[in-house]
Amino acid sequence: MALLTLRNLSVGYDKDIIVQNLNVTVNAGDYLCILGENGSGKSTLMKTILSLTPPIVGEVILGEDLLRNEIGYLPQQTLVQKDFPASVFEIVLSGCQKASAFQPFYSNADKETARRNMERMQIADLASHAYKNLSGGQQQRVLLARALCATKKLLLLDEPVAGLDPKVTNELYDLIQRLNKEDNITIIMISHDIGAAVKYATHILHIGQHIFSGTKEAYVKSETGKLFMTRDAT
């Protein structure tokens, strides 16, 4: 049973179509990387999957055992967050906010979930630290822990390593891979980093002038893949 299906999907803003006619199936346990150049519609596609932007044509179908509010999301950081006064624990806990039920305060179970996810991201010792004073890599771990509070099944990551140095980037990639392999969380990640995509992902979705969707192995052999990889190397 597919976790997520994109059927005849065209996405864009207002009436302008950026990506046309996508047909993609994501199964539980997949690690899908979305590649493409700037402005090719990667973020818009992700927002459409999250129902933040309505699809222009086609539909996003969630698998039977995946609810709308069971998707964890790691958005790109915003300017507002740069100097936001908040402790790490406050932010991670906000991943437990319930959409439907009226529940003004977090339960002890929520706090436990938040603590467990901070340990998973190895940031438990930073709980009372100020978010704005953390390094870029630590901040991403905080936001990842928050996303994990919202899901056990599917994580959507929008360029999680943007602006991080190579060492921290690799650590974060390893962490994400462990979530995928050990906890069987399905990953859909937007990336600029084709090397990492080919190294970690099981499936690739390449959008742009040529659309490719399939396994990593097929992508490496495909024309689109070859073109993109050689261009990236130079």
Next chain:
Amino acid sequence: MIETLQVYFQYPFVRYAFIVGILISLCSALFGVTLVLKRFSFIGDGLSHVAFGAIAIASVLNLTNQMLLVLPLTIVSAVLLLRTGQNTKIKGDAAIAMISVATMAFGYLIMNVFSTSSNLSGDVCTTLFGSTSILTLTRNDVFLCVVLSVAVVALFILFYNKLFAITFDETFSKAIGVNTDRYNLFIAIVIAVIIVLAMKLVGSLLISALVVFPALCAMRLFKSFKAVTLFAAAISVVCAIAGLLISILAGTPVGSTIVMMDVFAFSVCYVFDVIFSRL
């Protein structure tokens, strides 16, 4: 000095002024943190000018209860202003500037053309700087203020966690299914209520101070959202009380004195922050 104060506190209007002053400074500080962080610092200014225009209309129409006109108009403007934050045609700050000068000019214009009062510039000055209006509060004013303030504080506590989540990262909240538009609407309405209430205290020109300064003071010293919120509320109430006391004893205008206290508190916090971050 204490004797002088005792004499003053025998007058109900002085006691009313303190009750209203404390409640309004508390409410404005609580939501001020969210507004400052959402980059809506100037919405207080914009909305208070809308309220000024509405008051002008109400006084020209000779309405006995001005609130009936002022509150709905301000709420509508708040909703429109906060909505343009997401719309790209006119950017948020430009929209605020537009609405605030337009309504203010309109208000002064109709006050001038259809003037019913013999002391026009006095009326305008009172509305803009709240110079004496807080000392002319009636029992009903105080009652309304208490009810609305209690409601605002209760709503703040109930929605504290949601407010934090949405202020920090609206996209994330929306992605996990929270109806953020509804909460933004709610914030807009509450802000409008606070502004209309606060006009009595400091007048429409100085309202932004009540909204912005406590939050900025707290953000200098504290790093968690809860601490910032609590400290902002506390410092705002302290400044309001100090401002009221000084204005009574020294005979200075209430609104500007309170704002000066806020400025003073901010400089103290700033110095503290500089000293402690050096250590």
